[in-house]
Amino acid sequence: MPETNGSNGAPPAGGPGNGNGNGSGNGGGNKLAAIMAGAKATKTRAVGELTETIKAPEKTDLWKSVLRVKHDETPRSRALGVLSNVFLHLHPAKINRDAVAYNYTWGMGGMTFYVYITLVFTGTLLMFYYHPSKVVAFRDILYLESDVPFGKLLRNMHRWGAHLMVIMVELHMFRVFLTGSYKKPREFNWVVGVLLLVLTLLLSFTGYLLPDDQLGFWAVTVGTNMARATPLLGHDGPFGPQLGMTPFNDVRFGLLGGSIVDSNALLRAYIWHCVAIPIIVSAFMVVHFWRVRKDGGISGPAPIVLQSEIKDVKKV
Amino acid sequence: MDLHQLWTIVSTPDNVPIVLLLFVVPFYTWYGLRQAFANDRLIEQLEASPEMAKTHHRKTQPWRPEWTREVHVWPYLLRIEFLAAIIVTVILMVWSITLNAPLEEPANPTLTMNPSKAPWYFLGLQEMLVYFDPWMAGVVMPSLIIVGLMVIPYIDTNPLGNGYYTYKQRKFSIWTFIFGFIVLWVTMIVIGTLIRGPGWMWFWPGTTWDHNRLIFEVNRDLPDIVGIHTRIPKIIFGAVIVGGYCVAAAMFVHKLITWTPFNRKIYARMSVLQYTVMQVFLVIMLALPVKILLRQLFRIKYIWVTPWFNI
Numbered sequence: 110m111p112e113t114n115g116s117n118g119a120p121p122a123g124g125p126g127n128g129n130g131n132g133s134g135n136g137g138g139n140k141l142a143a144i145m146a147g148a149k150a151t152k153t154r155a156v157g158e159l160t161e162t163i164k165a166p167e168k169t170d171l172w173k174s175v176l177r178v179k180h181d182e183t184p185r186s187r188a189l190g191v192l193s194n195v196f197l198h199l200h201p202a203k204i205n206r207d208a209v210a211y212n213y214t215w216g217m218g219g220m221t222f223y224v225y226i227t228l229v230f231t232g233t234l235l236m237f238y239y240h241p242s243k244v245v246a247f248r249d250i251l252y253l254e255s256d257v258p259f260g261k262l263l264r265n266m267h268r269w270g271a272h273l274m275v276i277m278v279e280l281h282m283f284r285v286f287l288t289g290s291y292k293k294p295r296e297f298n299w300v301v302g303v304l305l306l307v308l309t310l311l312l313s314f315t316g317y318l319l320p321d322d323q324l325g326f327w328a329v330t331v332g333t334n335m336a337r338a339t340p341l342l343g344h345d346g347p348f349g350p351q352l353g354m355t356p357f358n359d360v361r362f363g364l365l366g367g368s369i370v371d372s373n374a375l376l377r378a379y380i381w382h383c384v385a386i387p388i389i390v391s392a393f394m395v396v397h398f399w400r401v402r403k404d405g406g407i408s409g410p411a412p413i414v415l416q417s418e419i420k421d422v423k424k425v
Numbered sequence: 426m427d428l429h430q431l432w433t434i435v436s437t438p439d440n441v442p443i444v445l446l447l448f449v450v451p452f453y454t455w456y457g458l459r460q461a462f463a464n465d466r467l468i469e470q471l472e473a474s475p476e477m478a479k480t481h482h483r484k485t486q487p488w489r490p491e492w493t494r495e496v497h498v499w500p501y502l503l504r505i506e507f508l509a510a511i512i513v514t515v516i517l518m519v520w521s522i523t524l525n526a527p528l529e530e531p532a533n534p535t536l537t538m539n540p541s542k543a544p545w546y547f548l549g550l551q552e553m554l555v556y557f558d559p560w561m562a563g564v565v566m567p568s569l570i571i572v573g574l575m576v577i578p579y580i581d582t583n584p585l586g587n588g589y590y591t592y593k594q595r596k597f598s599i600w601t602f603i604f605g606f607i608v609l610w611v612t613m614i615v616i617g618t619l620i621r622g623p624g625w626m627w628f629w630p631g632t633t634w635d636h637n638r639l640i641f642e643v644n645r646d647l648p649d650i651v652g653i654h655t656r657i658p659k660i661i662f663g664a665v666i667v668g669g670y671c672v673a674a675a676m677f678v679h680k681l682i683t684w685t686p687f688n689r690k691i692y693a694r695m696s697v698l699q700y701t702v703m704q705v706f707l708v709i710m711l712a713l714p715v716k717i718l719l720r721q722l723f724r725i726k727y728i729w730v731t732p733w734f735n736i
Contacts, residue, residue, distance in 0.1 A: 187497045200502065203495040207486040209502055212460060215453065216509050223510050227517065247531045254528070265521035272442040273517060275546050279606075280453055286577075286602050287457040289586035289595065296578035303574045310546055317544050324439075326532035327541040331551070335563025340734075346560045347734040370534070411588025412483035413468055416687060419584055421694075 199398055201406055208407040213288070217281035222394070224274045229387065231267040239319070241379035243372040246321040271313050278309050290408035298400040301393055308390045315382035321375060329378070330370050336361040426631040434619055434630075438524045443545055443618040450611055454603075460485075461590035461599075468593060484589075539623045539636065548617030549610050555625065556716045558735055566713075573706040580703045582694040597682060597691075605710060644726040656732065663729025667736060670715065674708040 166172055167180065178189040188202035207213065238257055239249045253260035282302065285291055291299035314332065318325040340347045342360040349359065356368040366373030401407070435444055463485045471478040482488050496502075529538070543551045553562035585594040592599060622628040623636045647666065648659040682692050695703070719725045729736040 184497065187499045190499045191503075197499075197503070200498045202498060204498050204502055206492065206494060206496050207484065209496065209505060210486065211505070212456065215456070216505075219506055220509055220513050223513055224517070227514070250528060254525075261525065262518075262521055265524065265526050266517055268526035269442075269520045269524070270517055272545075273513075273520075276442060276446065276449065280449070282574075283453065283602075283606060284457065287461070287599070288588060288590055289598075290588060291578040292581065292584065292587040293578075299578050300575045303571060306574075307571055313544060313546060320528060321532045323529035323532060323536070323538050324527060326534070327538055328543050328547075331541060331543055332547070335550075335559050338559035339564045340560050343560070343564075346564070409588030410484055410486060410590075413464060413471065413589060413591075414585055414587070415468065415471055415478060416585065416594065416690075417472070419690070 199402070201402065204406065205409070207410045210410075213410050214407060215280065215284045217277050217284055221274055221277040221281055224270050224277060225390075225394075228267060228270045228274060231263055231270065232383065234263055235267055236383060241319070241376050243321065243375055246319065246375060250320045250322075271316060275309060275313055278306050282306060288409060295400070295404045295408065298397060298404060301397045301400065305390065305393050305397060308386055308393065312382060312386050312390065315378045315386065318375065318378040319382065326370060329374065333361050333364055333370065333374075336364055427633045428631070430633045431631050437527070439527050439545065440618050441524060443615060446611065447615065450607065454607065457590055458592060461592040464589055464591050465593040468591065540621060540625055542617065542621070545614055545618055548621075549613035552613040552617045552621070553713065556713070556720055560734065561736065566709075569706065569709055573710070576702055576706065580695070580699045582699065583691045597688060601707070609710075609713060642724065644720070644724050646727040646730055647725050648727075648730055650725070659730045663727075663731065663736070667729050670712070671708055674711050674715075675704050677711075678704055678707045 162169055167176075178193050179186050180190065191197045191200050191202050235253070238253050238260065240246060250264070253264050255261075257263070285299065285302065314328075318329045337343045337356070337359065338346045339349070339360050341349060341352055342354065343349045344354040344356050344359040344361070346354075356362065362368055364374075364377070365371075366377050434440060467481075467483075467485050471481060471483070542548065550562060550567055553566060556562070557566070581598060583595060583598065585591065586598075619630055620627060622634040623638075626638060626640055628634055648654070648662050651662070653659055653662050681688075683689050692700075719728075727735045
């Protein structure tokens with residue numbers, strides 16, 4: 110350790126008395142001074158390191174380990190910010206200037222996905238307080254509305270979010286139709302979209318039964334009574350009884366887990382609503398978003414083609 | 426004019442989305458068609474002047490030659506998406522704070538609600554139950570709606586309008602879709618929400634919902650009106666009428682798709698399979714308004730009466 114008190118290592122001058130006092134004082138003083146000096150040096154170094162970190166955090170190893178890409182104003186950074194981010198890389202790096210306009214896409218597809226995420230989030234929170242049992246389901250909703258902190262808000266957000274999602278899905282379909290964005294090469298994606306529409310309606314329907322109130326109970330009764338009228342597969346439908354369909358083995362029985370709307374129906378609705386259909390819908394969403402990119406991104410606005418420019422198709 | 430009844434129906438939390446639909450759907454229809462008409466004006470200009478058609482950049486959006494064709498997603502798209510997420514969240518939260526989700530009494534299998542309505546997105550189907558039996562209104566027609574929607578890209582042989590709004594170049598498709606979606610689907614949802622009351626009876630907006638109202642409605646089957654009362658002749662008669670309808674409807678559809686020279690050009694591009702599929706779906710889709718008219722105007726219930734099914 111370098112001596113910082115100016116002494117060059119020579120033994121301290123002074124007589125025994127002095128030496129004693131001085132010696133112990135100086136010897137002790139030297140050590141203390143050395144420690145003090147060391148501490149001061151450390152402090153200066155620490156202050157220096159902190160200032161550097163605050164001035165330029167993006168140069169620290171911690172930052173670089175989490176965010177692998179430089180976030181500066183260059184086009185390269187902008188592109189990589191999207192492409193190298195797992196949440197954002199659904200997007201391309203660049204997009205047609207006119208496709209950004211609201212009056213082309215109405216934003217309905219993206220907003221539907223966003224509302225879906227909020228529904229999954231609120232739905233999961235609701236699951237903490239709900240038992241899919243005939244005995245307590247209704248009571249759980251009452252608890253949610255009166256005892257659970259923000260329970261009313263949570264339930265309302267889930268319910269209205271569901272309605273909003275159905276409205277947005279239908280508006281999205283309308284927009285895609287009006288812009289002809291189902292035409293070549295996007296035909297298959299339209300089919301996947303229709304499947305997503307059906308799944309959204311089914312999600313809504315299965316969720317409707319879960320509060321086990323009169324609304325849900327009778328809605329499901331009406332709905333599954335239609336199942337009993339399925340041709341060939343329902344015990345009340347055309348040609349059903351002829352094929353051996355009874356209330357205990359037809360398609361309605363399969364849906365309800367019984368011949369009446371009871372505890373099995375509630376449990377099945379819960380599983381469809383919270384597990385099975387979300388898994389299926391997520392799979393189809395993945396395909397739907399993938400196909401949007403692979404089919405060429407947002408379809409337009411595309412340059413106008415005139416009637417006289419239609420290429421004639423060779424008839425088979 | 427029972428304003429209290431009107432207000433009760435319109436402000437029931439579960440009906441509020443439908444009231445919203447009454448504004449939102451016409452707004453977006455107008456919004457899209459406005460773009461379509463703007464594009465159509467450009468199309469007319471381009472068709473009138475081949476010179477312009479050769480040099481114009483073919484869009485109605487603002488354009489300068491020095492502008493790049495593409496912009497960075499970060500920030501231009503992402504900031505709009507971020508804003509949209511915030512706005513949607515705010516709307517959802519305000520909606521959730523002001524309106525409470527409905528909760529009726531606990532489920533009671535021995536007590537039916539009157540009216541017992543499906544969730545609003547299925548009200549269109551429930552309304553169809555008035556005119557068709559459950560197997561038809563609840564199974565066959567919904568399946569056909571779903572399959573029919575899926576089939577649209579494969580039977581649409583019009584290559585124009587791919588990626589831009591236009592009315593002029595896609596009149597048939599747009600009218601068909603608006604008829605199916607807005608006139609049939611959305612209107613039936615509105616009827617089911619705001620007009621159908623106890624007993625599924627028709628109550629004009631502003632009339633009090635009277636559970637004890639009696640409607641003296643005698644609906645007769647068509648074979649009975651015509652005088653056919655035995656089983657086999659009924660089956661044959663029904664088959665003939667339904668067959669006749671199919672032929673008439675198919676002829677009507679054919680007339681529409683060959684109406685203009687442009688329509689004929691697109692029609693020439695269709696294969697036999699595409700044409701047949703299109704006819705099948707359109708004829709069945711038209712059967713719904715036809716059946717509604719027969720019921721409302723002539724009080725006719727069934728056309729085709731068989732021991733196994735009735736239409």
